[in-house]
Amino acid sequence: MSYRKKHSQAASAAKAGISERSARRIDNGQRTASSPKREWRTRQDPLEPIWESVVVPILKTDETITPFAIYDYLCEYHQSDFSTRSRRTLERRIKQWRHLNGAGLNVMFLQSHEYGVLAIADFTVVESPVTIKGEVLKHSLFHLRLPASGWTYVQVTYGGESFAAFSDGVQNAFKTAGGVTKQLRTDSLSAAYKNRSEQDDFTDRFSQLQRDYGFEATRNNRGVAHENGAIEKPNGHLKLQLDQALKIRGSFDFDCRAAYQAFVSEIVERRNRRVRDAFLIEQRQLHALPLYMSVNYSEDYVTVSRTSTICVKRVTYTVPSRLVGSRLLVHIYDAKLELFMSGHHVLTLERVFARKGCRARSVDYRHVIDALVKKPRAFRHSQLRDELLPNDHYRTIWQLAERQLSADAACYYIVSLLKLAKDSDCEQALAAFVLERSTDSELPSIKACNDRFFRQKQSSVPMLSVVQHPLQIYSSLLTGGLNG
Numbered sequence: 001m002s003y004r005k006k007h008s009q010a011a012s013a014a015k016a017g018i019s020e021r022s023a024r025r026i027d028n029g030q031r032t033a034s035s036p037k038r039e040w041r042t043r044q045d046p047l048e049p050i051w052e053s054v055v056v057p058i059l060k061t062d063e064t065i066t067p068f069a070i071y072d073y074l075c076e077y078h079q080s081d082f083s084t085r086s087r088r089t090l091e092r093r094i095k096q097w098r099h100l101n102g103a104g105l106n107v108m109f110l111q112s113h114e115y116g117v118l119a120i121a122d123f124t125v126v127e128s129p130v131t132i133k134g135e136v137l138k139h140s141l142f143h144l145r146l147p148a149s150g151w152t153y154v155q156v157t158y159g160g161e162s163f164a165a166f167s168d169g170v171q172n173a174f175k176t177a178g179g180v181t182k183q184l185r186t187d188s189l190s191a192a193y194k195n196r197s198e199q200d201d202f203t204d205r206f207s208q209l210q211r212d213y214g215f216e217a218t219r220n221n222r223g224v225a226h227e228n229g230a231i232e233k234p235n236g237h238l239k240l241q242l243d244q245a246l247k248i249r250g251s252f253d254f255d256c257r258a259a260y261q262a263f264v265s266e267i268v269e270r271r272n273r274r275v276r277d278a279f280l281i282e283q284r285q286l287h288a289l290p291l292y293m294s295v296n297y298s299e300d301y302v303t304v305s306r307t308s309t310i311c312v313k314r315v316t317y318t319v320p321s322r323l324v325g326s327r328l329l330v331h332i333y334d335a336k337l338e339l340f341m342s343g344h345h346v347l348t349l350e351r352v353f354a355r356k357g358c359r360a361r362s363v364d365y366r367h368v369i370d371a372l373v374k375k376p377r378a379f380r381h382s383q384l385r386d387e388l389l390p391n392d393h394y395r396t397i398w399q400l401a402e403r404q405l406s407a408d409a410a411c412y413y414i415v416s417l418l419k420l421a422k423d424s425d426c427e428q429a430l431a432a433f434v435l436e437r438s439t440d441s442e443l444p445s446i447k448a449c450n451d452r453f454f455r456q457k458q459s460s461v462p463m464l465s466v467v468q469h470p471l472q473i474y475s476s477l478l479t480g481g482l483n484g
Contacts, residue, residue: 001026046089049081050074059094063103067091108229113148116285119181119215120145120228121170123161123189124235128243130260131253133391137260138353142169143238147230149278151177154238154268156261157334159353161189163205165334167296174213175293179286184215187228193219205295212294214287242267257335257350297331297338304328307384308368312337314354318367318384319347363387366422369415376415377408388418393431400438416446424455 003012004027013023047055058070071090074082121144130137142155142165153173157165166189174180193202202210202217210217220228245267246252254260272279302310308321312330319328319339323346331338332351339347354360365372365388372379372388379385389395397417401410417434421427430453437444 046083046086047093050078051093054078055090055094056097059097059102063098067094070094111147111230113230114285115148115282116179116181116287118147118183118185119173120147120185120231121166121173122187122228122231122235123157123165124239126239126242128239128246129252130246132257132260133255134253137254137257140165141235141238141264142166142173143231143235144169144173145231145234146177146181146279146282149282150271150275151279151282152234152238152268152271153177154264156257156264158257158351159334162334163203164297164332167205167209167294168334170209171213171293171296174289177286178283178289180213180215180289181286182216183218184210185218185220185228187220189219209294212290212292214290238268238271241271297333300330300332302328302330308371314358315352315360315362317349317352317362318364319349320367321371323347361387365390365418369418369422372415373419376411379411379415380407389414390418390421390427391431393428393435394418397431397434397438397443400443404441404443413443413446417449420446420449420453424453426453429453 003015004023007015009023009027010020013020016023045051054074055070058065058073067090071087074090075084121142123140123142125140130139138158140157140160142157144153145151153169153176155165155169155172157169159165170184193206206217242264245263249263254263300312302312304310304319304323304326306324308324309316309318310328310330311317312332317337323341326341328346329340331340334351336351337349338345339349349362352360352362361384363384368388379388382388386395389398394414394417398410398414401413404410405413417430421430424430430449433452434444434449437448
């Protein structure tokens, strides 16, 4: 009718989306009254025979019984009164009954967070099939979040929810954020709490971390994860984003742990850019960092055995043979081991984790190859033989050598290759060269490999300037004649 004030009947009908016939009827005052709401059923209620007598008593018995369980029960024991085609009707009726007669449900209370007050930390397990050079990488993510601004820090961890991983993650997160919040909230981590009573029974190392950084430690009730909803839900979002990014990347494989950590950090940086303005406001409310980092490792003393190995946390590691018989102090971090002797740092090893109830090995042929060259036949029956071969290419070369050469010659051949790989730093190139030149009946000679890859160490020879003195000056030493 508003269009009719300025337009013709046909134009008004077109603008209103009705036919001209309807427009003429409306102009003539012939308006159709709306139909009253129907209050009767158009078909018989399919649940009437079993609803009050069977379904309602079941619903009153237990709130956790699902509609599908009731549907399955009715299909099995009440076939004569219930049709299998009425499943959706049953589900809607159960939902309606529970809204009208059921018990109260859990309610999520939205929180208001002040800038600079709270940080929430948690560990979350990654299910994506990430690999390092083809080997499955079992790992978790340490996730710290500032809920007021939404800023996030994520660090890849490998040894579960240990104190070393927790402490290292917290300190790196605060360092990246540029300050410390007033409170740090977690669940009941065994790395931080003794969990023997209801009081705040902190572990000694967590208490030291708390004193060094000056934050107040809080936690949720035991077994109630949703109380930390500000970190639990973002955990799922983070892992989903990471999984999708890996799929878009086209590969779940990485060259090393550092490359994978860099990839995760890039994903987190994308998220943080979206909350940059809010984070800059919160950053101004953070407390200053301590001058020095707190302890983020555990210590252990080990003695290097005659096999040039040490054992840490059920894992056997090789070390350089010059350390045989020495006593070392080991700083055990989440991702690495730092070895010290008499206060001097001697070696850094990538940490390896053994499965529960099992042992593991981390063998580096470069640590023992100089000693093995002196007795190459020891390679054949060595307990570390398979681990001494650095990758599948060298395992293939060893199999070819065993088929083509005698026992002594095969051992000499593979040990010589490993020695050359170490001295000339050409592990991958050397293996590729040998496999390329190999046939079913012949391997390239060690001399050919040396000619191709051996690098002579350049020794610096000092330039000497020699001045020949005249012989006459020696006469000045003869003051007593011919007999001195």
